[in-house]
Amino acid sequence: MNNSFSLPWSTDLWDHPSIKPYEEARDYPKDSVFRNEESMELERKEYEAIVTGPNKGDLSIVKGKELYEVNCYSCHGMTGLGDGPVIKNNLRQNSYFYPVNLKQQQTINRTDGYIYAYIRYGGKVMMPAYGRITPEEAWDIVYYLRYLQGMVK
Structure with missing residues (x-):
């Protein structure tokens, strides 16, 4: 007996309540506590207060460029x-979100700490590199972005 059939709930799960690529993440459940070994060392507002992050000059630009080409390009x-x-x-026909122009004035006006926190911990839209970049690598990317923006010579 070789019968095969499909049940109505075994569709491709596209309409399942999940996060699709580039879709806005759902909020955390009410009164929940986030626990993660990689959770923020500081509060987001403390990161945003960091006007200029640590860098190693030209070495940060070189490393940041390599990391940018792998994770951001x-x-x-x-x-x-x-x-x-x-x-x-x-490739994102049905998406409401598009990558930020990193050279626009709004991005240039952000502090290094703000950009660092967005790279490391994401925001409303999670970037694909979220969670794979170390703190040192994130600072190198920030410094390279400042180089792209013409703020570092």
Whole structure:
């Protein structure tokens, strides 16, 4: 007896309550406590108060460029304009979120700490590199972004 059938609930799970790529994350349940070994060392507002982060000069630019090309390029593009291959090839047709132009004035006005915290811990939209980048690597990326923005010579 070789019968095969599909039950109505065994669809592709696309409508299942999950987070799709580039979809806004759901809020944490009310009164929940976040526990994680990689949780923030400081509060987000404390990070945002860090105007200039640590760097190793040219070494940070070189390392930051390598890390950017691996973790950020596909969405933000080579020059940080938010025009990477994910956008150029229309791979996100049904998405409401697009990568930030890292050279726009709003991003330039952010503190180094704000950008660091966004890279390390994400925001409303989680970036694919979230959780894979060490603190030192995140600071190198921040310094490289400042270089792209023309703020570091």
